[in-house]
Amino acid sequence: SKIASNGLFWFLKNIDHEHSVHRADYEAQLARLRAGGSTSRLKPGPEVVHTALRHALLSRRPRPHYVVTVPARIGVILKRILPASLLYRLLSKRA
Known part of the structure; x- marks a missing residue:
C-alpha cells in the first residue's frame, strides 16, 4: 500500500509542521516516514x-x-x- 507515501506528500503540502505546537511529534513521524515507514514487529505483512x-x-x-x-x-x-x-x-x- 502506498498510503504512507501518499499521506506524506499531502502532509508536506498542507500542514505547517515547522510552526506547529506539535513540531517535535511531527518531526519524529516525518523521520520515520522518510526512512521507509514502520519497522514495527507489531505490524504484520x-x-x-x-x-x-x-x-x-x-x-x-x-x-x-x-x-x-x-x-x-x-x-x-x-x-x-x-x-x-x-x-x-x-x-x-x-x-
Whole structure:
C-alpha cells in the first residue's frame, strides 16, 4: 500500500509542521516516514491478512471476526478481563 507515501506528500503540502505546537511529534513521524515507514514487529505483512482471508473464504463456518495484529489481540484480551471504565480510560490515554 502506498498510503504512507501518499499521506506524506499531502502532509508536506498542507500542514505547517515547522510552526506547529506539535513540531517535535511531527518531526519524529516525518523521520520515520522518510526512512521507509514502520519497522514495527507489531505490524504484520500482507501474508497474515491473506491467511485470515483465505481461512474465511474456504471455511465451512467462518468466524465473524479475525484478529490479525498483536495490538488487536491484546485489545481483545483486555476487553474480556477489564471493566469497561478502565478499558476506556486506557484507550483514551492511548489516542
